[in-house]
Amino acid sequence: MARRSLPDLLKRLSPATAAPSPRSRSITYMPRPGDGTPRAVTLIPGDGMGPLVTGAVEQVMEAMHAPVYFERYEVRGDMKAFPSEVIESIRRNKVCLKGGLITPVGGGVSSLNVQLRKELDLYASLVNCRNMPGLPIRHEKVDIVVVRENTEGEYAGLEHEVVPGVVQSLKVITKHCSERIAEYAFEYAYLNNRKKVTAVHKANIMKLADGLFLESCREVAERYPAIAYNEIIVDNCCMQLVSRPEQFDVMVTPNLYGNLVANTAAGIAGGTGFMPGGNVGADHAVFEQGTSAGNVGKNENIITEKKANPMALLLSSAMMLRHLQFPSFADRLETAVGRVIADGKCRTKDIGGDSTTQEVVDAVIANID
Amino acid sequence: MAFKQILSRALRSRPDQILSSPSAFSAARAFSSAPITATLFPGDGIGPEIAESVKQIFREAEVPIEWEEHYVGTEIDPRTQSFLTWESLESVRRNRVGLKGPMATPIGKGHRSLNLTLRKELNLYANVRPCYSLPGYKTRYDDVNLVTIRENTEGEYSGLEHQVVRGVVESLKIITRQASLRVAEYAFHYAKAHGRERVSAIHKANIMQKTDGLFLKCCREVAEKYPEIKYEEVVIDNCCMMLVKNPALFDVLVMPNLYGDIISDLCAGLIGGLGLTPSCNIGEGGIALAEAVHGSAPDIAGKNLANPTALLLSGVSMLRHLELHDKADRIQKAVLETIAEGKYRTADLGGSSTTSDFTRAICDHL
Numbered sequence: 001m002a003r004r005s006l007p008d009l010l011k012r013l014s015p016a017t018a019a020p021s022p023r024s025r026s027i028t029y030m031p032r033p034g035d036g037t038p039r040a041v042t043l044i045p046g047d048g049m050g051p052l053v054t055g056a057v058e059q060v061m062e063a064m065h066a067p068v069y070f071e072r073y074e075v076r077g078d079m080k081a082f083p084s085e086v087i088e089s090i091r092r093n094k095v096c097l098k099g100g101l102i103t104p105v106g107g108g109v110s111s112l113n114v115q116l117r118k119e120l121d122l123y124a125s126l127v128n129c130r131n132m133p134g135l136p137i138r139h140e141k142v143d144i145v146v147v148r149e150n151t152e153g154e155y156a157g158l159e160h161e162v163v164p165g166v167v168q169s170l171k172v173i174t175k176h177c178s179e180r181i182a183e184y185a186f187e188y189a190y191l192n193n194r195k196k197v198t199a200v201h202k203a204n205i206m207k208l209a210d211g212l213f214l215e216s217c218r219e220v221a222e223r224y225p226a227i228a229y230n231e232i233i234v235d236n237c238c239m240q241l242v243s244r245p246e247q248f249d250v251m252v253t254p255n256l257y258g259n260l261v262a263n264t265a266a267g268i269a270g271g272t273g274f275m276p277g278g279n280v281g282a283d284h285a286v287f288e289q290g291t292s293a294g295n296v297g298k299n300e301n302i303i304t305e306k307k308a309n310p311m312a313l314l315l316s317s318a319m320m321l322r323h324l325q326f327p328s329f330a331d332r333l334e335t336a337v338g339r340v341i342a343d344g345k346c347r348t349k350d351i352g353g354d355s356t357t358q359e360v361v362d363a364v365i366a367n368i369d
Numbered sequence: 370m371a372f373k374q375i376l377s378r379a380l381r382s383r384p385d386q387i388l389s390s391p392s393a394f395s396a397a398r399a400f401s402s403a404p405i406t407a408t409l410f411p412g413d414g415i416g417p418e419i420a421e422s423v424k425q426i427f428r429e430a431e432v433p434i435e436w437e438e439h440y441v442g443t444e445i446d447p448r449t450q451s452f453l454t455w456e457s458l459e460s461v462r463r464n465r466v467g468l469k470g471p472m473a474t475p476i477g478k479g480h481r482s483l484n485l486t487l488r489k490e491l492n493l494y495a496n497v498r499p500c501y502s503l504p505g506y507k508t509r510y511d512d513v514n515l516v517t518i519r520e521n522t523e524g525e526y527s528g529l530e531h532q533v534v535r536g537v538v539e540s541l542k543i544i545t546r547q548a549s550l551r552v553a554e555y556a557f558h559y560a561k562a563h564g565r566e567r568v569s570a571i572h573k574a575n576i577m578q579k580t581d582g583l584f585l586k587c588c589r590e591v592a593e594k595y596p597e598i599k600y601e602e603v604v605i606d607n608c609c610m611m612l613v614k615n616p617a618l619f620d621v622l623v624m625p626n627l628y629g630d631i632i633s634d635l636c637a638g639l640i641g642g643l644g645l646t647p648s649c650n651i652g653e654g655g656i657a658l659a660e661a662v663h664g665s666a667p668d669i670a671g672k673n674l675a676n677p678t679a680l681l682l683s684g685v686s687m688l689r690h691l692e693l694h695d696k697a698d699r700i701q702k703a704v705l706e707t708i709a710e711g712k713y714r715t716a717d718l719g720g721s722s723t724t725s726d727f728t729r730a731i732c733d734h735l
Contacts, residue, residue, distance in 0.1 A: 170539050243508075
């Protein structure tokens with residue numbers, strides 16, 4: 001049961017920039033008796049690089065003796081739908097950790113990732129993009145959280161061929177979904193001491209659709225007067241991200257723009273191999289890599305040579321540990337990952353190194369307090 | 370106020386307005402010694418100053434172009450339903466080539482926006498932005514050398530939206546075979562004409578399977594006709610990520626409307642912003658309208674502080690379209706050298722030169 005006693009514990013959802021050593025942590029908390037009982041978490045390794053990185057998480061969890069145990073289910077990206085037993089398991093456990101599922105391009109199969117989000121109504125996708133010491137980067141002072149609407153917008157999947165040679169796709173925006181994602185973004189900002197929420201849109205062209213999204217954001221903004229709110233057009237936003245990323249704090253976006261903005265922000269902060277994230281709804285949470293471009297899927301060389309980057313999923317699993325109310329384990333894991341990155345000795349291919357996944361995992365385990 | 374500026378300019382006498390007859394331009398442009406007529410829209414705000422700069426440099430470089438200047442009118446022309454007159458549009462249609470400065474869209478109702486008017490009336494279907502790092506102007510990226518080609522007529526910008534019930538809105542994205550083929554053809558033709566090696570189609574066909582799927586299918590068909598050019602397909606989120614990590618991976622990018630908008634602005638950000646980015650719109654029948662995509666900057670208008678680089682490089686794009694490659698190279702080289710030298714730079718590049726000094730420096734470098 002994901003008992004969320006909010007203010008104290010969710011404060012720690014934002015990763016500590018200078019992780020205190022466990023013995024001298026300044027934040028104390030009092031668990032309820034029985035909180036240490038191992039929790040069941042559904043694990044979906046997926047395909048492509050998925051099994052490599054989820055294997056990494058399993059190893060690290062065992063090394064830490066974390067009170068979680070995994071119920072593993074095999075799912076492939078080209079299946080027509082999620083097997084019902086997997087959905088049952090997630091509904092039961094409330095928390096899931098997912099590797100990656102490759103969606104075939106142009107094939108007749110609708111994306112399983114999108115299906116899962118809609119089925120469990122995981123309406124918010126969260127990606128935390130920030131600089132980590134040791135990563136080769138061009139931009140400093142990046143600390144952006146992208147909150148992306150996850151169920152509607154351009155991903156409604158409603159397409160049809162009007163006449164041969166003319167195809168149309170529907171983008172659906174509803175007040176209900178826009179309001180709840182704006183509410184989530186502002187609530188996140190409030191709980192994590194963030195100062196500003198920026199809404200990303202293209203309402204100068206899509207006046208009704210993005211206009212409705214903005215209207216909902218403005219209404220919610222009025223309820224949080226202590227948090228600054230502004231709006232930015234998506235093309236200007238991307239331009240600003242590559243020139244002055246320090247101006248952004250929390251960003252709330254509809255579905256498609258969120259995908260682009262999150263990947264751009266992840267790219268400038270150090271790469272998609274390092275950004276934690278997940279999808280959350282009212283009742284369930286599925287943790288996976290924050291952004292998946294380039295680090296999920298079928299890169300033959302990386303898979304056969306076993307050189308996938310597990311850091312993003314490790315950091316996401318730390319977020320999961322906090323979500324399950326095991327903050328001390330989460331801190332230890334994040335500290336260990338931070339040390340390995342800062343060390344710079346164990347680097348996977350996506351940032352120019354040559355280490356295998358196993359080597360990175362061993363380094364993280366060695367660095368756990 | 371934009372209206373006052375337009376009015377004052379329209380009433381001022383235009384001694385250098387040259388009108389040439391349509392028969393002045395011949396078919397074999399590259400070898401013709403007769404001057405080519407091109408339409409020039411100086412635009413508003415800093416537009417006239419930077420247009421003047423362009424004219425001066427083109428004159429010094431002996432570019433065989435005669436300019437036909439047109440201004441945005443003060444009243445709505447009922448034939449075009451906008452402030453652009455029918456004569457202006459006819460001029461572009463006739464000359465087939467034009468250069469446009471920044472235009473401030475007057476606020477109000479009952480008329481179409483200026484850009485929309487130009488796009489619809491001239492059937493401008495592709496927007497081409499060559500993005501290359503300017504040596505000497507340091508940004509975080511110094512190895513950018515790519516071209517973004519964006520489909521400009523359909524896609525998500527069809528403007529077809531409606532409210533289904535209260536609180537539920539639908540917006541249509543339209544992709545047609547005809548428009549996709551057209552822009553893909555232009556992309557490959559451009560790649561071949563400018564010696565580029567690779568064309569990447571940017572899409573999200575794993576989610577939008579039919580629409581972006583159709584776009585990709587058209588690109589593949591055209592790719593088969595150009596076997597010497599490498600063709601690849603990149604999902605847009607992957608593209609964004611790769612662009613900010615390593616922009617040297619890309620060469621020519623061809624994309625539907627929305628993605629093109631975002632990616633071309635992202636690439637402009639990589640090289641230093643819209644004040645330095647050239648842009649060219651291609652229309653049916655070989656029409657090319659090069660334009661500066663930055664704003665009209667009314668706060669520095671008339672003060673000789675504006676940076677003409679974007680309009681100049683757009684003019685260079687226009688010359689390349691006319692296949693006047695040697696002139697284009699000469700002017701481009703002069704601009705890049707002047708910026709690289711660093712002695713004469715306008716305020717937005719961190720210097721303190723005036724527009725006229727900068728122009729003079731470029732002329733000296735020719």
